[in-house]
Amino acid sequence: MSDVHLTIDGAAVSVPAGTTIFDAARMHGIPIPTLCHQQNETPVGVCRVCVVEAGGRVLSAACVRQAEDKMVVTTNSEKVTRARRTLIELLMADHPSPCARQRQSNDCELETLARLEGITQPRFPRRLSPRGQDNSSLVIAVDHEACILCDRCIRGCDEIRHNDVLGRRGKGFWAGIAFDYNLPMGNSSCVSCGECMVSCPTGALTNKSVVKTVLPGEPVDVEELQQLSYFQKVSGTFLELNKNAVVRRHYRKGEIVCREGEYGSTAFYILEGQAQVFLATPLAHVQTQGGATGFFSKLTSRLAGRQQERREEEGARRSIPIDAPVDLPYDNPVATLGPGDLFGEMTCMSLYPRSATVRAATDCVMFEMLRNVLDIIQRNKTLKAQLDANYRKRALDDHLRSVPMFASLTPEFIDVLRNKVELVRHTKGDVICRQGDIADSFYLVRLGFVKVSEPHPGGELVLAYLGRGGYFGEIGLLGEGRRTATCTALDHVELVRIHAEEFHQMVEQFPDVRQNLERLAYERTEQNRQRLATATSMPLDDFLTQGLMEAQSLLVMDLERCTRCDACVRACADAHEGVTRLVREGQRFDKYLVATSCRHCRDPLCMVGCPVGSIRRRNSLEVIIENWCIGCGLCAKNCPYGNINLHPFNVLEDDPANPGRQIAVVKQKATSCDLCTEHAEPTCVYACPHDACHRVDPNEFFRWLGTPLETETRRSLT
Amino acid sequence: MRIDKTHRGWVIAATVLAAVSTILYILYAVQSPSGPRGGSAIGLTFGITGYALMLYAGLIGARKKVPTWRIGRAQTWMRGHIWLGTLSLLLILYHGGFAFRGALTAVLMILFFIVILSGWVGALIQHFVPTLMTERVPMETIYEEIPHVRAQLREEADKLVSSVCGPMDTEAIADEPAAAVTTLVEIEQEDRARFRDIYLRRVRPYLADPEAPRAELADATRAREVFESLRRLLVTPVHAVLDDLENICEEERQMNRQIGIYRWLHGWLLVHVPLSIALLVLGGVHAIMALRY
Numbered sequence A: 001m002s003d004v005h006l007t008i009d010g011a012a013v014s015v016p017a018g019t020t021i022f023d024a025a026r027m028h029g030i031p032i033p034t035l036c037h038q039q040n041e042t043p044v045g046v047c048r049v050c051v052v053e054a055g056g057r058v059l060s061a062a063c064v065r066q067a068e069d070k071m072v073v074t075t076n077s078e079k080v081t082r083a084r085r086t087l088i089e090l091l092m093a094d095h096p097s098p099c100a101r102q103r104q105s106n107d108c109e110l111e112t113l114a115r116l117e118g119i120t121q122p123r124f125p126r127r128l129s130p131r132g133q134d135n136s137s138l139v140i141a142v143d144h145e146a147c148i149l150c151d152r153c154i155r156g157c158d159e160i161r162h163n164d165v166l167g168r169r170g171k172g173f174w175a176g177i178a179f180d181y182n183l184p185m186g187n188s189s190c191v192s193c194g195e196c197m198v199s200c201p202t203g204a205l206t207n208k209s210v211v212k213t214v215l216p217g218e219p220v221d222v223e224e225l226q227q228l229s230y231f232q233k234v235s236g237t238f239l240e241l242n243k244n245a246v247v248r249r250h251y252r253k254g255e256i257v258c259r260e261g262e263y264g265s266t267a268f269y270i271l272e273g274q275a276q277v278f279l280a281t282p283l284a285h286v287q288t289q290g291g292a293t294g295f296f297s298k299l300t301s302r303l304a305g306r307q308q309e310r311r312e313e314e315g316a317r318r319s320i321p322i323d324a325p326v327d328l329p330y331d332n333p334v335a336t337l338g339p340g341d342l343f344g345e346m347t348c349m350s351l352y353p354r355s356a357t358v359r360a361a362t363d364c365v366m367f368e369m370l371r372n373v374l375d376i377i378q379r380n381k382t383l384k385a386q387l388d389a390n391y392r393k394r395a396l397d398d399h400l401r402s403v404p405m406f407a408s409l410t411p412e413f414i415d416v417l418r419n420k421v422e423l424v425r426h427t428k429g430d431v432i433c434r435q436g437d438i439a440d441s442f443y444l445v446r447l448g449f450v451k452v453s454e455p456h457p458g459g460e461l462v463l464a465y466l467g468r469g470g471y472f473g474e475i476g477l478l479g480e481g482r483r484t485a486t487c488t489a490l491d492h493v494e495l496v497r498i499h500a501e502e503f504h505q506m507v508e509q510f511p512d513v514r515q516n517l518e519r520l521a522y523e524r525t526e527q528n529r530q531r532l533a534t535a536t537s538m539p540l541d542d543f544l545t546q547g548l549m550e551a552q553s554l555l556v557m558d559l560e561r562c563t564r565c566d567a568c569v570r571a572c573a574d575a576h577e578g579v580t581r582l583v584r585e586g587q588r589f590d591k592y593l594v595a596t597s598c599r600h601c602r603d604p605l606c607m608v609g610c611p612v613g614s615i616r617r618r619n620s621l622e623v624i625i626e627n628w629c630i631g632c633g634l635c636a637k638n639c640p641y642g643n644i645n646l647h648p649f650n651v652l653e654d655d656p657a658n659p660g661r662q663i664a665v666v667k668q669k670a671t672s673c674d675l676c677t678e679h680a681e682p683t684c685v686y687a688c689p690h691d692a693c694h695r696v697d698p699n700e701f702f703r704w705l706g707t708p709l710e711t712e713t714r715r716s717l718t
Numbered sequence B: 001m002r003i004d005k006t007h008r009g010w011v012i013a014a015t016v017l018a019a020v021s022t023i024l025y026i027l028y029a030v031q032s033p034s035g036p037r038g039g040s041a042i043g044l045t046f047g048i049t050g051y052a053l054m055l056y057a058g059l060i061g062a063r064k065k066v067p068t069w070r071i072g073r074a075q076t077w078m079r080g081h082i083w084l085g086t087l088s089l090l091l092i093l094y095h096g097g098f099a100f101r102g103a104l105t106a107v108l109m110i111l112f113f114i115v116i117l118s119g120w121v122g123a124l125i126q127h128f129v130p131t132l133m134t135e136r137v138p139m140e141t142i143y144e145e146i147p148h149v150r151a152q153l154r155e156e157a158d159k160l161v162s163s164v165c166g167p168m169d170t171e172a173i174a175d176e177p178a179a180a181v182t183t184l185v186e187i188e189q190e191d192r193a194r195f196r197d198i199y200l201r202r203v204r205p206y207l208a209d210p211e212a213p214r215a216e217l218a219d220a221t222r223a224r225e226v227f228e229s230l231r232r233l234l235v236t237p238v239h240a241v242l243d244d245l246e247n248i249c250e251e252e253r254q255m256n257r258q259i260g261i262y263r264w265l266h267g268w269l270l271v272h273v274p275l276s277i278a279l280l281v282l283g284g285v286h287a288i289m290a291l292r293y
């Protein structure tokens, strides 16, 4: 190709034809400031900061205008500098200075230019309508305010990484960048490669600062990370910024990787070796010896073996849900994980306690990572496909069968489902389906918690919280084809989505599944109707409606009858092997004491977060704690009324210091009132000699307190 | 247990039984020439039934020891205890024909009267006193927890005062000048020393031993006066702390009250229970002796 000859700022320059003025100048050491132009991206010429005089009537953008033969270019004339200054000033007028990038690393390109131009106080007014921020991505912060519409990110995403996630939205004042069809970044198909963030000249896209934790373990270089398939497509600069959030760990055979109940913030990915997942806390309900000599006396706890005190419904239990791609079989809660398995996602994404203990079964190498890196790899299409395939292959069967309702599905049918189900993820706050939408699928919760609620004037009414093993969507599919409630992700949620077609196929082939689902749908609808009736018939002030209305059952003590003999507390302790589940203290309401004892709330907050799903509701709606509780204490923390206690007890465990020996360690388990459902009346009520202790339905209870009933009628109701 | 209309059935049953036995007794007393005697067939029947009812009444103790037994609700037992226990007195009186010969029987009857009387005293206490407790002790806590709560209150009060006066060595107070201390409330050195002194002399001793007889702050009216005068004496910035201290003292007083009322509620059992056991044992001895000889 022939060369062109031109003059730039008086210097004679020759460059191959097709070269831009900017490149020509750069090759000859003449600097021209740019903003929207970046060397590795196709020039678009939108910001006009690179203006030069090139002989025409108007100034030209050096980054797009090609050099021509005999062209005379001036890059620093009075006219050019004035125009550039005005442009920068206009951009700065709308820039939240100092922007995030400027604050983080002092290198916002726009602010640097402004400083060089000596611009401090822009002469132009700011725009009034805010453009907003988007904090939904775990790794990248989006501040639309700081965006100068240079399109560098869009070109980075589309041209360099070929991810085609970013584009433009809106017009005029509303113009901005958009992820997919203008979704929040975290919910879009963004794969967290970081290219846009690396491309952005301002604080519109910045790296979310990594948690300042230093992970113990061997640091991993970026080059090495990029060797691995799921980091291959991630921007090197971006990985560099995040690399302290991932370390390589070596575990010797027998070493503990993490312990159940502990709080953590990391997930593990197994590179080599096998690891064993198990529950170190024995499966048992808390029992206590030493007699019931009063609540505050010292009691020694022991555990009832599972066979000794097995609850009716436990017979049907097949597995315990944990934070790993597999569930633990109920009868022998141990499982093995191998290379390619990822575990600890719930802990990492939503900071829940560890759900199980993991021990290296052979020498192991693992990556331990914080949530920004977990997010990067979870969004990686290859790895996601691999993890999903693992799940479909190994865990789907157990997961489906762990739901008693699906226990009868045949292996053949599960094989059909295996490839038909969709595995979907939702970030905190996502609406999974909305009341009134067309019901097109049935969902099974794999990870995280889903809130089922109905919108009502004056607020939403929570119908249920569903954790792992929970399911929803059957009412719409079996009924009128519309969603009857709104389901929202409370944290990082992963779901198994069974589409309407397969769902209908399933209910046709398995009449008992259909029957069960229909029965349950009926029960759920009925409960919802009752709740609604309660919600609308409560004339009482907020204080009551908040705490007490949510209760399905309250333990109240008539303080005019109660002689403070504590027979109730002792009885409770006696009935539960020395561990009382009721404390004769609490809020007073009218002449009643609302004792500290499980209220079996309609929206049991305690259930949200249990890492092993051991605190749950029976179909009869009371809240119970199953025997595989690992004693992490989250439920006790979550109960707003302090109605869950943790009871310590000793168990023997292998001594890590002296192999072959055992030492006593203290473990704990959560306990709460189970309403003594095996009896007609709770033990505390039965044991009160003074007719003072009652389990009441607050609905009734309030109604007659709220309305001027005859005192006599009141009396007879108690 | 409140004696209310839930007792109606029991009252009627007990009255009917009492009426029937009275008729029987009258018929029998009129018919027997030598007057009613415990040893006669009818007398023995009265004695045995009466003792059975006493035993039943005594069994409430055992029933309460094993609350998990599903052998009737505790409140049913309690109602039965009151009414059948009372009825047993009548039967025993009929058994002995209102005459008690011999030392053992005299002791037995005295015990019996005390047990029944104390029982009724207790029943009345339990009828009225819980309401009193509820009204007079709004901040009621668990009785066994009181020492613990008291320790906490003491600690809280010390913390409050040291937030104004700087760290406080409760042993040796006056000597060290609290100059270098940083406090939450800015007040003069002199006021600080005065406040601390007042706290240590007048408030702290009460918190240390709230049950001491005739403590100044144990009396609500007196306490109000004391705190009023302290408010006048001390600068405004410490008034908030004074209010808190006043509340703490009120809580202490309520706990005193709670202890007092609690003792009323349960103290009578110290008479009723041991004597009732003695009564049952001696009653057994009496029965064996009477039947043997």
Ligand code: HEM
Residues within 6 Å of the ligand: A563, A565, A689, B001, B053, B054, B055, B057, B058, B059, B060, B061, B062, B064, B081, B082, B085, B086, B088, B115, B116, B118, B119, B120, B122, B123, B126, B272, B273, B276, B277, B279, B280
């Ligand atoms: C034969 C006669 C009686 C015997 C042997 C007897 C025995 C007892 C015993 C052993 C207890 C202790 C229960 C515990 O362990 O807390 C008791 C409690 C009590 N007794 Fe009696 N008693 C008799 C008659 C009566 C009568 C006539 C009354 C009256 C109204 C009465 C009222 C009570 C009451 C209110 C309690 C307290 C129960 C509680 O607070 O839990 N007793 N009695």
Ligand code: SF4
Residues within 6 Å of the ligand: A609, A610, A611, A612, A613, A614, A615, A625, A626, A628, A629, A630, A631, A632, A633, A634, A635, A636, A669, A670
């Ligand atoms: S039941 Fe409570 S203590 Fe037990 S594992 Fe679940 S959240 Fe933790």
Ligand code: SF4
Residues within 6 Å of the ligand: A557, A558, A561, A562, A563, A564, A565, A566, A567, A568, A569, A584, A687, A688, A689, A690, A691, A692, A693
């Ligand atoms: S058993 Fe009845 S009277 Fe005794 S403390 Fe409990 S509620 Fe009060």
Ligand code: FES
Residues within 6 Å of the ligand: A033, A034, A035, A036, A037, A044, A045, A046, A047, A048, A049, A050, A051, A061, A062, A063, A064
């Ligand atoms: S750098 Fe040339 S137009 Fe933006």
